[in-house]
Amino acid sequence: MKVLIVGSGGREHAIATSVAKSPRVDKIYCAPGNAGIGQIAECVPIGAMEFDKIVAFAKENAIDLTIVGMDDPLVGGLIDELEKEGLRAFGPRKNAAILEGSKAFSKDLMKKYNIPTAAYENFDNPDEAIAYLETATFPIVLKADGLALGKGVLICNTLEEAKEGVKSIMMDKAFGTAGNRMVIEEFMTGREVSVLSYVDGKTIKTMTSAQDHKRAMDGDQGLNTGGMGTFSPSPFYTAQVDEFCKKYIYQATVDAMAAEGREFKGIIFFGLMLTPNGPRVLEYNARFGDPEAQVVLPRMKNDIIEVMEACIDGKLDEVDLQFEDNAAVCVVLASDGYPVKYDKGLEIRGLENFTGKDGYYCFHAGTKLDGDKIVTNGGRVLGVTAKGATLQEARANAYAATEWVDFDNKYMRHDIGKAIDEA
Numbered sequence: 001m002k003v004l005i006v007g008s009g010g011r012e013h014a015i016a017t018s019v020a021k022s023p024r025v026d027k028i029y030c031a032p033g034n035a036g037i038g039q040i041a042e043c044v045p046i047g048a049m050e051f052d053k054i055v056a057f058a059k060e061n062a063i064d065l066t067i068v069g070m071d072d073p074l075v076g077g078l079i080d081e082l083e084k085e086g087l088r089a090f091g092p093r094k095n096a097a098i099l100e101g102s103k104a105f106s107k108d109l110m111k112k113y114n115i116p117t118a119a120y121e122n123f124d125n126p127d128e129a130i131a132y133l134e135t136a137t138f139p140i141v142l143k144a145d146g147l148a149l150g151k152g153v154l155i156c157n158t159l160e161e162a163k164e165g166v167k168s169i170m171m172d173k174a175f176g177t178a179g180n181r182m183v184i185e186e187f188m189t190g191r192e193v194s195v196l197s198y199v200d201g202k203t204i205k206t207m208t209s210a211q212d213h214k215r216a217m218d219g220d221q222g223l224n225t226g227g228m229g230t231f232s233p234s235p236f237y238t239a240q241v242d243e244f245c246k247k248y249i250y251q252a253t254v255d256a257m258a259a260e261g262r263e264f265k266g267i268i269f270f271g272l273m274l275t276p277n278g279p280r281v282l283e284y285n286a287r288f289g290d291p292e293a294q295v296v297l298p299r300m301k302n303d304i305i306e307v308m309e310a311c312i313d314g315k316l317d318e319v320d321l322q323f324e325d326n327a328a329v330c331v332v333l334a335s336d337g338y339p340v341k342y343d344k345g346l347e348i349r350g351l352e353n354f355t356g357k358d359g360y361y362c363f364h365a366g367t368k369l370d371g372d373k374i375v376t377n378g379g380r381v382l383g384v385t386a387k388g389a390t391l392q393e394a395r396a397n398a399y400a401a402t403e404w405v406d407f408d409n410k411y412m413r414h415d416i417g418k419a420i421d422e423a
Contacts, residue, residue: 007069010365011290036364075101100286113256146178200316209237229416232295295328336411338379353404
C-alpha cells in the first residue's frame, strides 16, 4: 500500500520510521517532510495547510492511507477534506479535533462530564479577565485558547505578572488569534505525565506513558518550548494511577465526545498532573506528542498501519496493543537561542554514526537538504533517542549518542530524565 504522512517534524519522522517497518507498505510519501524523513520516504513540496494540493496529490497517486501528524491541519479539517473525496485518512475530523483546538471547549467538556481537571474560567474580554484576577489566588495559569505551538501557557506568580500576561495574550496577540479567548486556571502541583492513546470512536487503547520537558534550560528554567526531551515509561505512572485514569478520565473523554456528536477517531494525548488529590487533566492534544512519539513509537510492538486502520474501521477492540518491556529517552538537539532567535543553515555532521545502530535513533525535526549536505532549518533540529533495559541505561545511551552528531550552534538540556533518579 501507499502511505502519505502530513508534517515535517520529529514526530512525523518517528511515524514514518514505524510505517516503514510495516510489511504492508510499499511506498511512503511525506508532505512536506524534512531531510531525515527523505531518507525513508519521498518528500513532496506541499505545505501541511495546503489542503487542496494534499487531496489532489492523494487522489493522483492512489494513496491508500493518509496520516496527518500535525495539529494545525487536523484542527483545520484536513481529514474531512480527504474523506469527502473517498480517501482513507487517520486522525480526528474537524469537529473532534476541537478537543485540542480550543482549550475553552475542552475545559467545558471536562466540567460537563465530571472529568477531573483544574478549576477555571473562560474569558473573551481582557478587562473582565483582569477583574477576575484581582480576586484570584496565586500562582495562577493563563492559557491562550487556540493552538500556540505548545507555548501559549503562562504561569504567573503575582497579580502584576498576570495583568502583563493578559495584555500579552489578548491585547498584544503574542500568540496570534489563539489569544482571542483565554482560559484562567488554578495552578496545580505534582508530577506531569503524558499518556498517548489510540481511539476508534468508542474504544480507547492507551500506549505506554512518557514525560516531556518543556522549559528551554536545565532545571526547568527559561521559556516554554515545543519540548526539549522526554522519557518513557514514567516511573510515576503507577498501576494505581492507571486504574484511576481508566475509570474517570480515558473512556469518559471518548464517551463525552461521542455524546456531543463529535466522534473521535485517531490519537488522544492526555497531559496529566499527578496532584496530591489524584490525577487531573492538564490538556488534551488530538495527535501524537512531539517529542513523546519519539520514545513511545520505538517501543511499540504492533504494526502501526494495522492499529491505525482498526481505529478508522471501529475495530480497535480487536487489537492487542503491546509495548516492549524496556525504556527510551529522547534528548532534543536545538539551535542555541531557541525558542526566541537562532541561526539556520548550519551543516550537521556525524549523522552517519547512527546507521546500523540497533536501539538508537536520530529523528530529524528542523533539517533540510542543501546540495549534498544536511543543514539546520529550525529551532529544534534533531531528537536523539536511545533505548535501554532501564530508564537510567536509556538515558546514559541517549546522552552518549548526542556526541555522535554536531552542528555549530548545537544546544541541549543536560537533565532530561533526571527525575527518574528520584522515583
